[in-house]
Amino acid sequence: MLQMAIMAKSPQRVSVESFIDPAMLACESAFLTTCKQEFQLHWSALPPLSMLRAFEAAARCGGFSAAGRELNVTHAAVAQQVRGLEERLGTQLLRRDGRGLAPTPEGRRLAERLGEALAIMRDGVAEVIEAGAERPVRITLSTGFAAGWLTHRLGEFRAERPDVELMLNPTATLIDLPRSDFDFAIRYGRGDWKGVEVERLFVSPGVVVGAPDLVARVGIETPADLLRAPWVQELGVREWSVWLAARDVTVGEKRDVLHLPAHMALDALRAGQGVGLMTRLLVERDIADGALVALFDDEAAAPGAGYWLVRRPGPLRESAAAFAGWLRREAAKG
Template identity: 30%
Template sequence: MKHAILPPLNTLRAFEAAARLGSFASAAKELNLTAAAISHRIKELEGRLDIPLFVRQPRGVLLTEAGRRYHERLSDIFTQIEQATKSLRQQGIDGPLTLSAPHSFIHHWLMPRLEGLQARHPGLMLTLRGESQLLSFRDNQADIGIRFGTGHYPGLHAEQLMTDSVSVLAPGTLLNHLTDTRPASLMQTQLLLEDSSINTSEPWNTWQPWFREVGLTLEPSRHKMQFSDSGLVLSACAEGLGLCLCRHSITSRLLQERKVQAILPWRSHEFAYYLVSHPSEVDNPRIVAFREWLQEEIRAFEPP
C-alpha cells in the first residue's frame, strides 16, 4: 500500500494561522511573511490535497467545510507540538540562576520588570547579587553578570545590551517651588551630589564639563556630598537633597514619576551595558531564557 506523503510543514503552518485568524494578512504578520507568500503556500497545500480549503472573497476568505474539519485536527496537533516544545525547554530552564549586576541597575531598572520574568518562567529561581566587581564565574558565585563598561572582559563572553546617556538631574520638589530654575542658577546654588565610585576619566560623569557647558567655573573648594553608588545618588536627588549626574537607564522611572527632571540635554555615554558569562555557559537554557527575556525588555525601553 502506498503511503500518503505529508504536505510540507510550512504550508500547514500557513494554513493553520490563516484559518485560526481568518485572514491571510493576519497570518502573514504572525509568521513574518507577506500575504502573497501565505496565499502561495495555501495554494500549494490545496494542490497537494486536491481539495479547496478556502473560499476567496473580495473582502477576505472563508473556510470550506473540508477546510474547517482539517483545521480542527491540525489545531490540536499544533497545540500538542507547542506544549511538547515548551515542556522540553522548561525542563532545562527550571532551577537556580544567579545574576551579578550593579546595585543601581538591579534596583532602578531590573526590579520593576522582574514580575514579567517570573510570569514567563515560574520555575526559574533567580538570585540577585548587587555588586560591580567582575567575577570569574568559575567559583559558583554567579552564573551570569551585567556590567557597565567598555565591553573588554578577557576570558568571558560579552554581549552588548544597550547604550546609555547622562545628564544633570534636579529634584522635582525643588523645581516646583523655585522661581529661578535656569541650569546655571541651580548649579551655583544647590548642593552637588556625587558618586565616588565613578571613573573620573569618563567624560560627562564628573561635574567639571557640565559647569563649563553653562559658562561656570567649578571651584575646587565647592562642597559635594558623596555616595558609594549611583543608585544612592539618584535616591538622594529624588529626596530633594541636591543635583546629581545620572544615567538615563536607571533614571527613567523617576523621570516618568516627575520625582527628578533633567535640566540639561542628555549626553551619550562612552560605556554600555554588557551581558557577561563564561564561554561554556552561553547555551545554558537558563541563561538563554534570561537573555531572551532581557533583550525583549530592552527593545521596549525608550531612550531619551
C-alpha cells in the same frame, strides 16, 4: 701502614651513572618512546564516535531501521556508518538473522563494551546537566538597574519559568566574571571589557539631574556650577570626579557628597538633596513627569554607552540561557 695510606688518600666522588649500563639506559629510553608512540597510535586509530554509536544501536536494536529511529537518522545512514566501521576494523560485526540483524562473536564483544562506555558517558552528561539545573542562576548587576528597571519586571519571568531559581547580587563592585561562579553580569559602560563576551541590552547615556527647586536655587548653567551644589553619588563609584575631569573641571576637596545605594540615591535626588549623575534609563520617567530636571546629557561624551549582558566565553547552561533570553525580549520592548 697500608691502612694509613688508604686513609690519607683523598676521597673520590662516585656518580650513580657509573653503575648503570649505557646500553640499558638506551634500551629503556627506546622502550618508553615506543610505548608513547603506541599509546598515541591507539587513540588515533579509534573509529569516530558516530560509527561506534551507530553500530551499538544497530546491534542492540537488531536492525538499521530501529537504530535509525532511536538516533533520529535514516536507516541508510546507520548502515553506512556500520559498513565504514567494519571496513576500518577489518572484520564483520553484524550478520543477517532472519528479517533482522545479529552481531557476530566479535561484534557482540564490541557491542557490550560500547554499551557500557556509552552508558558511562550518558550518566556523566546527565550529572552535569542535573547539577546545573539545581544551581540557582546567579547574576551580578548594578543596584540602580536592579531597583529601577529589573525588579518590578521579574514577576513575569517567574510566572513563565517557576522552575528557575534566581539569585541576584546588586553591587557597584566590578566582579571578575571569568573567575567567579556568576552565570553572567549586567554592566553599564561601552562594552569594551576584555576576556568576556558582551551583548548590548540598552543604549542609555548618562545624564546629570536635580530637583527643579534645587536647580533654580543654585543656578546651574555650566558644569563648573555643579561644584556649588550638593552631590548625590552611588555608593562605591567615583562618577562625579571622572565626569567633571572630562570637562576640565577640577573638583578639589568637596565634602557635601551623599553616598548611597543607587535606589536610595534616586529617592534623595527626587527630594532635592543634591544633583546626581544617573543613566537616562533610570530617570526617564522622572524627567518626563517633572520630578527631575535634565541638566547635562552625556551622549556626545560617551557614545554607545548603555547596559550590557556580559558573560564568560562559552555557552550558558539552560536555566541561565532562559533568563538571558527573557532579558533580551524585555529590553527589546523599550
